[in-house]
Amino acid sequence: MGITPSDQSQQGTSRMRIRPASNGDWPQIWPIYAQIVMAGETYAYPEPPVFEVARSLWMEEPPGQTVVAVEDDVVLGSAKMGPNRPGRGAHVATASFMVDPAYHGRGIGRALGEYVIQWAHDAGYHSMQFNAVVETNTAAVHLWQSLGFEILTTVPEAFNHPRYGLVGLHVMFQRLAGKAE
């Protein structure tokens, strides 16, 4: 799949744009983060969520980056991106995504995904890996597949889902090096 720059004005909501997050955005990201972590269906993050712990976890330092999808001054979602490992694994990127459940189905996740892939490509990353996509989160799995990711494996029973019990975690991967701009 070739990577094409996303026309952000055509993604998500008509006035949505994606921009780097500042510390001042965290108070608006936090309720989205807390809601998603407490729902417990998509992320293996520390529970219960704690404001300061979550901030340091979500707000990336360079060379990573955290962005927000905003409409006017309202944060609709956020993504963080950066190297998956330090040192000799730092040429592989990773990313995480959270969209306000009130705004699901409006293409915000897709717009954030396209942004992140373009960012990693432009930053010279060789590939991108998602380490733990909950297999029952089929909307996310299908979105990442449509953006060029493949499922490398599914770690069995690695996620304790509040409704389904122990379910698998997909390792998803996409090569970026050598793809067209």
Place this chain on the structure above:
Amino acid sequence: MGITPSDQSQQGTSRMRIRPASNGDWPQIWPIYAQIVMAGETYAYPEPPVFEVARSLWMEEPPGQTVVAVEDDVVLGSAKMGPNRPGRGAHVATASFMVDPAYHGRGIGRALGEYVIQWAHDAGYHSMQFNAVVETNTAAVHLWQSLGFEILTTVPEAFNHPRYGLVGLHVMFQRLAGKAE
């Protein structure tokens, strides 16, 4: 594969034993850690290694644990173990291992591996996952396979090896729940 308690007196060197590490052990672990990270063949850890950064990375807090393999007062190797993820992934254990290259071939890695599997089993972990085993580190790969791990997938070109270039990282896995004591 059933899990049997390792008879540590029969493993590694004749007088070797494995015990929990204290902060006072770090000055002896550090040169092993630094040598292995600088060799660059087996771990995607921050480079160059820095004493304090490495200490906080290697010396686990509860519920994790760091151990040393010692002969008399000499540290021959070390392992760290704990949950692979927080929250809803905390029932899966992970571990990392370092053996002084001067003592390779004496069964110290195997003794540490057996210790860690038993620890995770006793602590009630459901399974154990290694996230990033360098595929060219065949001694380690074969050791983990002999201790019951399987390769779930190999993330392509995810490790920048100083001699072989970009090589794969194995995700290795072993179920523990339901195995005999």
